Amino acid sequence: MLLPCAADKPDPAIPAASCGDEGLTINMAKFYITTPIYYVNARPHLGHAYTSVLADALARYHRLKGDEVFFLTGTDEHGQKVERSAKAAAQSPQRFTDELSQAFRNLTPALNLTNDDFIRTTEDRHKLGARELWRRAKKSGDIFKKKYAGLYCVGHESFISEKDLMDGQCPEHLTAPEKMSAENYFFALSKYTPLIKEYYARHKNFVIPEAKRNEMQAILNDGLEDISISRETSQTSWGVPVPDDDTQVMYVWFDALTNYLTALGFPDESAPLFKKFWPTDVHLVGKEINRFHSLLWPAMLISAGLTLPEHILVHGWITVDGQKMSKTIGNVVDPFELVKNYGADTVRYFFCRELVIQNDGDFSYVKIEERYRADLSHELGNLVQRTLTMVEKYANGKTPPPSHGEAAPYLESYQNAMTIFALDQALAKVWEFLASLDKAIEEMKPWVTVKKDPAAVNALLYRLLESLRLAAIMIAPVMPETAQKIWTALGLSTLRPESAILKWGGLKEGTPIKKGVPLFPALNK
Template identity: 45%
Template sequence: MTKRIYITTPIYYVNDKPHLGHVYTTVAADFLARYHRLEGRDVFFLTGTDEHGQKAEQAAQAKGQSTKEHVDFHSAVFQDLWKKMNVSNDDFIRTTEERHTKVVQNVLQHLFDRGEIYEDVYEGWYCVPDERFWTEKDLMDGNCPECGRKVERIKEKNYFFRMGKHQPWLIEYIKKHENYISPPARRNEVLGFLKKKLDDLCISRPKSRMAWGVELPFDSDYVSYVWFDALLNYISAPGYQSDDKSFSEIWPAHIHLIGKDILTTHSVYWSTMLKDMGLPLPQKIFAHGWWTIEGRKMSKSLGNVVDPVTVAEAVGLDPFRYFLMREVPFGMDGDFSVEALVSRINVDLANNLGNLVSRTLKMIAKYRGGSIPSPHGVPENLKTGAEQAAKNYASHLETPAFHKALEEVISLCDLVNGFIMESEPWKLAKDESKSERLDDVLYGSAEALRFIGRMIAPIMPDTGAKLQVMLGMEEGVHGSPEWGGLAPGRQVKDGDALFPRIDDKKKEEIIKAIFPTGEDKEESGLIAIEDVRKIDLRTAKIVKAERIEKSKKLLKLIVDLGFEKRQIVAGIAESYSPEELVGKQVVVVANLRPAKLMGVESKGMLLAADNAGKLSLIGAINDVNGGLKVL
């Protein structure tokens, strides 16, 4: 039986608008998949969409669509994106497909029959948007530790997976298998997490609250917790319980590539689920870092969410893919900036690789009529350098350290450029007695380009193919990473530059394309009118004011907005006494996310001018109704 190299990305949540992070993980997986295929290995590369849960249900309702319509549409967005990014996945799993839901139900029933899933009453905190339960100690300032939003106290019957009992085993396993959780920082993070007592996992959600999920086979009033359902995609797609032959060829996975935000679900939930099912664990779970944009966190309000398709269109898909894998050590956080993108393309691709290809082909055209000459001897330095680069490259991709693998490519380009400079083929060409030496220099440079081509093809597939055509090779056949694979006598084809250099004018166009709303707005300190309109400012009348116990600064106010009365906690106790505030007209930010101050809920804030610590409330001069829009 031949084992296949099984590579996965997370399945992406359908509601998400695809961003740089999605493309990062998926292009990394594609790099690996294409590399292994090029080495002649059989690969199974899986990606997909996670389609259950409350968020999908709510988004569909908000649009007046059926949930099925909603997830169909968004799943197609991802499938389309992977085509545009030239991603070579072998399968695409959707968690609403029957081939998946059947497996989820089978696994649930099996664990239930064995007593590994039991019923209990859950009492504790729940974050509605995240659909997650939290214990008291998990909470951060009384809010959800994941998203910072308010949690709800709930008490309800649920089903639990006996995850806690696997804690000692899991700790041992991670300690014994050094690379199971990678990179090391993430491994330590998980071991740190496992120092706390591991609770059993609530794997059900009552349909009364949320019905868009996989129904529990043993209780039709409940659906599966979305994560329990989603993680099983890694075995449902390769054929667990439906195609034993396929499944045994594919499982266990060679690598699960994930973002660091979903480390716990994979390393703890998924590992213990597999252990309980009696299945072998994946060989590696690798969590990569996050991207900031131009030094700042990606956020809609900053207008800096980068659309990957736009970037690919602006600078070319292959250079974009190269940048993602080359720029940042895989596993660390990185920063996306047009400056870095352009400089990477110009320095590595246009000036170095592109020039090398062009000068080599031009020399072969000029001195040998475009035909690759037969070598007479071997330039040992070049041979050793090329073979060593290929070896290092392969070992870096095992980690995977994509950035280091690509550094090998650039070092090899440097080596070949140096070899040409030293050999001075333009001088050899003038001396008939040096003709054999010239053959060796030309053949050696072209053969080194074949090595470079096989190393760039997995990350820049179109460029790799183009380079093969230029070298007169058969497309898709890269040969082995041993010296001498290039057939002499073939005609080279010189064409357009592989990577046109990006000048300042083109760079400006790229910036405009990627940040159409003007990424530089913060530098100028100016914001757009749309940004101002996001703030819902309203007039309000203070109807009640009192001190908050143990607080010198805070007052608890009730303000009348006309359409409702609101409680707001304001830090104005040192500037106003409660008595003088009642009846005052103020201006309130009415759409502020609620927060708790000293344990008291606050739904809004007052506008005030700060005069060296003494605050002066801002309000309407005329007597107006509460709730009027300001602006």
């Protein structure tokens, strides 16, 4: 699957740019995926859970394929907004961020995430790397000091231009900006416009999906502007100190983005994790922070002499019952509550199946319960139970001799969809596969056929069992617990990369099945 990039001569101006062809290529030996680090001025909500589940499903998929995977998440803890929220809660910023960071960390067990690390930007290992990146950018001549005055939105943690205001307020934060003048450090982002344009030209799938790439391309065509990357400590002191200047701390984004490096051990470029996993294969981000990852981040990396990421994968937002989540409307959904009610696998399935990565999606209790009843309980759960019951009845509870199946087209479509991160399409293929099995049962009616042609029934039963084995592998990245339950029911041990090969014929004749309780019992309502 690794496509060569022979046609692509690396540009010496872009350090160690990787394979630049048209396809979605990933270095198959390793896979480094990140969520954004979550900003800790409020508790985790549905959107955070969604991002983390998408990343986890992709991480699990690559692990099952046998790739070496590093999956990173964490919390972004600096900035004036956190400082003010802490003050409002009558806590020190450190204590405030300790508590909220832990709430985000709790997403891991709740959602059954497999992140390999959890980084906090208040950790020393992070600050060390963030400061080193600053020094490198300075050495490249990209950091300079500038005086300016304007309107500052605390919500944005940046200046906002008069023309973007609505009735004197920031339209996003609905607060009036504050008049401010400052002398800050700037990063020479404008200088990188041509290099980044070129990187986009050579990496057609750097930003996915295309619509989001086009948005970035439009900004690039207008030309990037230099950005302020520090704040005076008189304004906010809750940040990473600027090297060689105690009067300033880093702008929260300039500090936060470097987490993807510092978690791997940067600035020590000989650190084992850094050597193995850098550059990132997929930075998964919400659309509101796309430009930081797709325009600023590459410039910072080029400035510091580092390799650029392969893909920025941009997902849409989740609304609840068609409305933006907000405390005022009172429709904020607590992911922990959701998992308690429906189980982690169901929540994960909903995120990956009902919501399409590149679009905005909608959550409602009606929709998640419909998915539970129709897809999980009826189509998957019943098929498993029905198959096992027939194997007990007609084959002494043991796997019959191998027979043919029609899995190949489904397996192929599934893999193609996963390669382009289309989890919803991949799952849709699995459910088509399940439907084809249901149809085969209805057509043969084993309870009738068994009397005159037991061999035909045995052949069907093998086909069903083997197909369920393959389906379990395919759903494992999204529903790991369910996949293992199916695997166990088939008389297999632990679902591991060595055994998770998507190829017909893995089940051995005579393997005793272990029929358990139904996978998705009726919801008690």
